Amino acid sequence: MHLEIAKVHKQFDTPQGPLVALKDINMHVETGEFVCAVGASGSGKSTLLRLVAGLEMPTAGEITVDGQPVIGPGADRGMVFQSYTLYPWMTVQENVEFGLKLQGMEAKQRREEASRYLDVVGLAQFSRSLPKELSGGMKQRVAIARALANHPKILLMDEPFGALDVQTKESMQEFLLELWDRLGISILMITHDVSEAVFLSQRIYVLSARPGTIAEEVSIDLGQHRAYAVRRTEPFHHYCDEIMDLLRGTAANTAP
Numbered sequence: 001m002h003l004e005i006a007k008v009h010k011q012f013d014t015p016q017g018p019l020v021a022l023k024d025i026n027m028h029v030e031t032g033e034f035v036c037a038v039g040a041s042g043s044g045k046s047t048l049l050r051l052v053a054g055l056e057m058p059t060a061g062e063i064t065v066d067g068q069p070v071i072g073p074g075a076d077r078g079m080v081f082q083s084y085t086l087y088p089w090m091t092v093q094e095n096v097e098f099g100l101k102l103q104g105m106e107a108k109q110r111r112e113e114a115s116r117y118l119d120v121v122g123l124a125q126f127s128r129s130l131p132k133e134l135s136g137g138m139k140q141r142v143a144i145a146r147a148l149a150n151h152p153k154i155l156l157m158d159e160p161f162g163a164l165d166v167q168t169k170e171s172m173q174e175f176l177l178e179l180w181d182r183l184g185i186s187i188l189m190i191t192h193d194v195s196e197a198v199f200l201s202q203r204i205y206v207l208s209a210r211p212g213t214i215a216e217e218v219s220i221d222l223g224q225h226r227a228y229a230v231r232r233t234e235p236f237h238h239y240c241d242e243i244m245d246l247l248r249g250t251a252a253n254t255a256p
């Protein structure tokens, strides 16, 4: 898997005139990598992920997955959003099966595949529950199972834990890291939470605001199998400080 974002610009036409949301974005994600983009609110993070998902088209530049240009949504890219996007009237199992059904997979195979991924995220015993019966963290695990069941080449996550309380967020971060390690998936996550990005990723793109552009690319060398305790180490805090400084610097540069 090779995701390439090359010289991407995105401009929105608003009643107040053109708004440049993203300017000259160059990024890549390789097989098995966990990459984060961090930036302040309004730096174009969601726009960037929507472009990769094919929900929006760039004004200029190109996005490719294994050399194929992204021209719309596709099963090769699985999305997990911040807000809960499960269908409330469907059971957990039906929610995970939904995309497979759209792909035309037959019922029996669909059921097996969905069960497999509910097992992967540790929710097999909740397959008949409705989303409203689940906690926020569990809903996001269902959303992850639903995305993975489609066998995407890459998982795209837009602040997936942003709506969770601190304790749930921390356990979901550990859960996701363990899942990534176990399944060898490729992940591109967007977040405004610097410590989350440092804890999870191998590389971080730091986005400056207005227009969103890449201020820096930082490699995180904290080892492959990270436990929560890594957050109490000196190198961890050093990375967080470095990225906070970059964000502060870019904020200062773009202040009106």
Ligand SMILES: Nc1ncnc2c1ncn2[C@@H]1O[C@H](COP(=O)(O)OP(=O)(O)O)[C@@H](O)[C@H]1O
Pocket: 012, 013, 014, 019, 021, 039, 040, 041, 042, 043, 044, 045, 046, 047, 048
């Ligand atoms: N569909 C749209 N039309 C007009 N402006 C938009 C649209 N989507 C996003 N924007 C603007 O683009 C900028 C970046 O937004 P967004 O990507 O949501 O940032 P972030 O996710 O980092 O908070 C913001 O100024 C936002 O108002």
Ligand SMILES: [Mg+2]
Pocket: 045, 046, 047
């Ligand atoms: Mg956003």
